[in-house]
Amino acid sequence: MKKLEDTMILAIETSCDETAAAVVKNGREVLSNVVASQIDSHKRFGGVVPEVASRHHVEQITLIIEEALAEADITLDDVDAFAVTEGPGLVGALLIGVHAAKGLSLATGKPLIGVHHIAGHIYANHLVDELTFPLISLVVSGGHTELIYMKEHGVYEMLGETRDDAVGEAYDKVARTLGLPYPGGPAIDKLAASGEPAIDLPRSWLEEGSFDFSFSGLKSSVLNTLHNAKQRGTEFETADLAASFQASAVEVLVEKTAAAAEAFDVPRVVLAGGVAANSGLRDALTRRMEKDGRKLTIPPLHLCTDNAAMIGAAAMVQYNRGDFAGDDLNGRPGLSLSNND
Amino acid sequence: MNVLAIDTSSYVMGTALVKDSLPLGEITTHEKKNHSLRLAPAIRELLRQTDMQENQLDRIAVTEGPGSYTGVRIGITTAKTMAWALGIPLVAVSSMELLAQNGRYFDGWIVPFYDARRTQLYTGLFKCMNGEIERRETDQMKLLEDLLHEMKNLDGPVLFLSPDRLIHEQRIREVLGDQAVFGAPLDGLPRPGELAQLAVNREPVADLHSFTPNYIRLAEAEAKWRAARAKAEDSSSSQGD
Ligand SMILES: [Zn+2]
Numbered sequence: 001m002k003k004l005e006d007t008m009i010l011a012i013e014t015s016c017d018e019t020a021a022a023v024v025k026n027g028r029e030v031l032s033n034v035v036a037s038q039i040d041s042h043k044r045f046g047g048v049v050p051e052v053a054s055r056h057h058v059e060q061i062t063l064i065i066e067e068a069l070a071e072a073d074i075t076l077d078d079v080d081a082f083a084v085t086e087g088p089g090l091v092g093a094l095l096i097g098v099h100a101a102k103g104l105s106l107a108t109g110k111p112l113i114g115v116h117h118i119a120g121h122i123y124a125n126h127l128v129d130e131l132t133f134p135l136i137s138l139v140v141s142g143g144h145t146e147l148i149y150m151k152e153h154g155v156y157e158m159l160g161e162t163r164d165d166a167v168g169e170a171y172d173k174v175a176r177t178l179g180l181p182y183p184g185g186p187a188i189d190k191l192a193a194s195g196e197p198a199i200d201l202p203r204s205w206l207e208e209g210s211f212d213f214s215f216s217g218l219k220s221s222v223l224n225t226l227h228n229a230k231q232r233g234t235e236f237e238t239a240d241l242a243a244s245f246q247a248s249a250v251e252v253l254v255e256k257t258a259a260a261a262e263a264f265d266v267p268r269v270v271l272a273g274g275v276a277a278n279s280g281l282r283d284a285l286t287r288r289m290e291k292d293g294r295k296l297t298i299p300p301l302h303l304c305t306d307n308a309a310m311i312g313a314a315a316m317v318q319y320n321r322g323d324f325a326g327d328d329l330n331g332r333p334g335l336s337l338s339n340n341d
Numbered sequence: 342m343n344v345l346a347i348d349t350s351s352y353v354m355g356t357a358l359v360k361d362s363l364p365l366g367e368i369t370t371h372e373k374k375n376h377s378l379r380l381a382p383a384i385r386e387l388l389r390q391t392d393m394q395e396n397q398l399d400r401i402a403v404t405e406g407p408g409s410y411t412g413v414r415i416g417i418t419t420a421k422t423m424a425w426a427l428g429i430p431l432v433a434v435s436s437m438e439l440l441a442q443n444g445r446y447f448d449g450w451i452v453p454f455y456d457a458r459r460t461q462l463y464t465g466l467f468k469c470m471n472g473e474i475e476r477r478e479t480d481q482m483k484l485l486e487d488l489l490h491e492m493k494n495l496d497g498p499v500l501f502l503s504p505d506r507l508i509h510e511q512r513i514r515e516v517l518g519d520q521a522v523f524g525a526p527l528d529g530l531p532r533p534g535e536l537a538q539l540a541v542n543r544e545p546v547a548d549l550h551s552f553t554p555n556y557i558r559l560a561e562a563e564a565k566w567r568a569a570r571a572k573a574e575d576s577s578s579s580q581g582d
Contacts, residue, residue, distance in 0.1 A: 044566055051410065051560040055553070058414050062425045063550040076426055092411055095377060096418050102381040103422025106388075107395050327381035 002078045007319060010068065010079045010104070011312030012061075014097030015089025015117050016142070017048045019060040022308035023072035023079075027316025030127055032071035033302070033309040036060045039183065046182050047172065054092035061100045068308070076108055083315030086114035086325070087335030088143065094331030102327060113315040114325040117306075118144060118337050119156065121272035123313035124303040134266045138257045140281070141273035142168035142183075145213045145253075147260045148337065154317040158338040159260055160211025167249055168275050170215035174222050174245055178238055188242045189278050195239025197247035199225060204252060211260050218248050246280045254284045261294055268295045276304040342399045345384070345423075346537035349376045349416035350408030350436035351455050351504045355533030356383045358391050362541065365391045367534045371504075376415045384419075398427055402540030404531070405433035406555040407463035407480050408455050413554040421549060430545030431552065434536055437465030437480045440502050442535040443528045445472055449498040452488070456505035460485050463557060469500075482557050485509055489516040498522050503529045 002008060006025055013020040017038040023031040038056045042048045069075065084101035087094060098114075105112040121144075122137045131153070139146040145162040165173070168185055175184025180191065201221050204214040222245050229236055261269050269289055275281065282298055289296035303310060318324075348355040354376050357367040368383040388395065403420035406413040413436075424431040440453035447469050454464040462485055466478035492499050493516065500522045501513060506529045513521050523529075546552045559567070 045562050049560065049562040052562060054410070054414060055556075055560060058418060058421075058553050059551060061418060062421055065422070066425070066550070092414070095411060095415055098377065099381075099415050099418040100422045103419045104426050106381060106384055106419070107423045107426035109395065327385050328378045329381075330375060330377040 002074060007080045007316065008074060008078050009081050009083050009113070009312040009315050009319065010065070011083040011115070011308040011315055012065065012097040012101050013085045013117075013120065013306055013308040013311045014057045014061070014093050015085045015087070016093060016306060017042055017053050017056075018306045019057050019064050020306060020308035021064045021068035022312050023068055023074060024309055024312030024316065027313050028127060028130065030309045031074070032068045033307055034064050034067045034071065035307050036064055043182055046176065048090070050090045050092055053090060054096060057093055057096035061096055065100065065104075076104070079108070079110060081111045081113055081315070081319055081324070083113040083115050083311050084329075085117045085120060085311050086329060087117065087332030089117055089331075089333060091331050091333040094333065098329055098331050102329065105327075111324040112327075112329060113318050113323070114329050115311045115314050115318070116335060116337050118146065118148070118272075119154075119314040120310040122148065122150070122270060124272060124299040124307075124310035125270040125297045126313045127303060127309060128299050129297050131270070132268055134264065135268040135270055136257065136261045136264060136266050137270045137272050138253060138285070139273045140167050140253065140271070140275035142166060142172065144273060145215070147211045147256060149260070149264050149266070154321070156337045160213065160256065162213040162215065164214050164216035165219060167213070167215055167253065170219045170249065171275070173219050177223055177226060178242065185275060185278060188246060189280060191239050192243040192246040192280060195237055195241070195243035197244045198240045199236070199244040201225070201244050201248045203248055211256055213252065213256065215249065218245065250280045250284045253281060254288050257285065258288050258292060261292065266294070268297070271296070271298045272304070274305045277301050342541060343393065343397055344400050344402055344537040344540050345398050346402040346533045346540060347380070347384070347416045347420045348404045348436070348439065348531050348533050348536050349380055349412045350404040350406055351412065351531065352409075353504055353530050354379045354383065355531060355536070356380065356387055357533035357537045358387055358393060359534065359537035359541065362538065364534045364537070365393070367532070369530070369533060371530060376412055380415060380419060395427060398429060400424070400430045400432055400540060400545065402432045402434060402536050404436040404439055404536060406436055407482070407557045408436045410554070410556060417552070417554055421552060425549055431549050432540040432543045432545050433552065434539050434543065435465065435480055435555070436531065437463065438467070438476065439531050439536050439539065441465070441467040441474050442539070443502050443524065443532065444469055444500045445474060447500045447522070449500060449522075450492070450495055451500045451502065452492065453502045454505070454509075455503060456508050457482055462488060462509070464488060480555065480557065485512060489513065492517055492520070500524065504531070
């Protein structure tokens with residue numbers, strides 16, 4: 001039952017290849033979180049095909065919304081606002097969620113909230129353990145590698161981002177060259193666990209003090225290692241190469257996060273995004289934050305990968321501020337987090 | 342019966358409201374601008390200006406395609422979600438059939454089309470006699486030259502209706518000469534009011550959730566994947582012989 005003082009947000013997320021809807025109460029309590037993954041369809045192509053993703057979203061969208069309400073055991077009458085990911089992401093995919101949210105808003109007269117996808121990932125942590133500030137968030141996914149400083153709710157300062165491949169993208173590319181299935185992240189993580197990081201691969205630190213990332217050099221050196229080994233006919237374990245790649249990527253992510261936390265003197269770090277599911281990264285960051293005496297939050301796996309509950313959590317901050325979207329809300333593939341572009 | 346109609350299958354954004362057979366209003370814009378910026382504001386404004394409450398709507402009509410993939414999806418997603426939220430039926434109409442309505446007082450063949458790039462068209466074939474429009478061919482994608490060849494073999498005048506008329510008019514006239522008829526520029530633009538009218542007597546879609554656009558074509562990656570698989574199956578079965 002909904003109490004008068006409760007705020008119910010029905011959230012929708014379709015920025016990539018998951019069609020997702022969720023009901024979140026008061027920004028913290030997940031009443032339902034339904035995700036229809038298209039991964040089996042995209043596996044055939046070795047990656048997400050935007051047109052195929054958009055088609056699946058249209059097929060699924062009302063069904064997923066209906067399931068989210070049913071699981072939460074509420075009706076549209078109980079909903080206070082509709083939240084949706086407006087960007088960044090695949091434009092055609094974003095537009096399905098955006099127009100579903102608009103359709104709901106038009107049918108009910110209730111307000112619309114446009115949410116930044118990365119804000120959603122960060123707020124997945126809020127569903128686990130209430131966010132406290134200031135904090136540093138490391139956001140890692142197929143499309144993002146970012147360090148973000150937050151001094152309060154809903155305010156984001158970008159400290160650094162990737163200059164080439166996102167870390168998840170590097171995982172996918174390396175997985176492909178190693179002949180591992182798509183998606184590459186989980187496959188490499190698993191393989192790395194059975195190998196030793198015996199191969200010396202570079203760490204890309206960039207300029208002194210920079211919080212930016214670069215993974216294309218690491219990716220190339222994995223390719224070179226494979227190529228050279230083939231030419232010389234030398235034997236090596238694929239598991240060792242996977243472990244070495246993961247060791248390099250994780251070390252850079254952990255060290256830069258630790259450095260940012262130190263520079264901004266924050267008591268708390270939160271991990272966000274699909275690559276937060278990577279066990280190597282979780283373990284290394286946990287050990288480092290313990291050593292540095294900072295509180296670390298890592299959401300459970302189902303809240304790390306794309307979902308709508310995280311969008312509902314981030315939307316609550318905007319709801320409280322009256323930050324609503326107009327009927328002309330658009331899908332914005334390149335939407336940036338730290339300013340109002 | 343109050344019908345809200347939505348058409349975003351071409352660059353024309355159209356929305357209309359019809360009460361029984363009485364048109365209450367239409368908002369149509371022809372700018373080549375994003376439908377996201379125009380559709381929902383137009384629906385809200387149309388409802389407001391006609392004093393219609395959302396919950397007084399009895400059905401929602403939408404063009405199912407063919408047309409711009411993104412455009413059709415924007416219309417269908419909005420229509421589907423509104424219909425689901427209001428618990429009312431959704432009626433889908435072909436974008437080509439909608440366009441053909443603009444030739445109601447023409448006696449002869451009607452060929453509505455949208456440009457589909459690379460000299461291809463989305464098109465359908467209709468015949469109009471005494472104000473009755475009958476479909477003669479399903480909607481499909483054709484090369485302009487193939488379409489013109491077929492039209493040459495038909496008897497009588499052919500009325501071409503399209504918002505993309507300017508792209509192909511010259512070539513059509515070159516091949517068909519006097520057989521080709523073009524109306525006034527406005528005749529080539531789909532009218533959302535016609536869509537609402539068509540929807541009054543049309544059977545709604547059977548399953549709202551699974552309703553999807555009529556794309557005509559597979560996604561390019563899907564088509565390639567299927568072709569590769571068919572080839573692989575072919576060679577494996579011929580090896581087995
Ligand atoms: Zn994501």
